[in-house]
Amino acid sequence: MAASLEHTVLPVPSFEKPVKVLIVVSPYYSDVAAGLLTGAKAALEDAGVSYEIVEMPGALEIPTAISISDRRSNFDGFVALACVIRGETTHYETVCSDSSRGLQMLGLQGLCIGNGILTVENKSQADVRADPDGQNKGGGAALAALHLIALGRKWASTPAGIGFKPLGEDTVMAGDLDGNTTA
Template sequence: MATSPATSSAAARASSFARLSNAPLRAPRAAAVSFPSPNSARPAALVADARASRLPVVAAAAAGHQRLMGSLTNTEGLRFAVVVARFNEIVTNLLLQGALEAFERYSVKAENITVVSVPGSFEIPVAAQKLGKSGKYDAILCIGAVIRGDTTHYDAVANSAASGVLNAGLSAGVPCVFGVLTCDDMDQALNRAGGKAGNKGAETAITAIEMASLFRHHLA
């Protein structure tokens, strides 16, 4: 009797299955994963980038760059003007006192300090510019206190004082140091005028000494 194609196909599949079942099992071969050795060469692009990033530092070190700084100990002959606002005088007097004590501590002679009183912080920049252009002073301190109120007057005065002092220094070519407090309330101001936050007037004076020394001895 002839074997039908379907029967022949089924017998072939059964024979193949028997061979696969009797074959020994083999563990699957893990895919090879390579890790770069620490000593292997890095891609040329990465090496070039790393070298480029180090070039400015190496060049500066090789050139022996010069660093200019002001001094707090070499104050001989330095002259200062202090522009202080009378508005919020309870605060500005304390700031002025802190500045004068700092000058004394760093051996700035009293005869080399001129104190100029103006009505408020808004008037500070024009006085600072005039003093700077006189050529008599090595630095100008600008001391005031602006305290936030119920209107936008605070923002106008604070912004005008800050930009005005900056422009005064730029136009006069003399350091004009910004020492105007801009606070939300009187407690904040008093804390920065000798309270727990220190005395910003003293900090302003120290900054002025350093800047005056830098201009006198290095940038003249």
């Protein structure tokens, strides 16, 4: 069983400047959502990160809420929390695939998103993964978002080395970049 396997947990990143995260949670299964939220808030608070919380009706609305929030606010990252439990219809596959795909597309556009949307076969699997004192995937999703934010900040000021440069810095003639012209 996966729960008994050892796995590596990265150290919590530290930040020089304040970090603000939006947690988007679906309370469809309210007790599971509460557990995920408890874990996410604890992870963010332990890292000294401020956060806000918004609720959406279900997992399918979470990527859209994150996209709207990114365009109209100033969050450094996002945590998506929900639970999808397999039922008797194919709706489960649609919700799992489309919510995951939506978050992945936003991530590939540069958003820092921790995906804590559980996709489980039954309620007991959800309870194990949402337990604040157990696996708590909400805390894991919050930490994933923090690692992505740290990575983005690490490379934010690194010049890409391509594209246009300011006038005077665009051409180097026989010498070093610091202006030394002796060979």
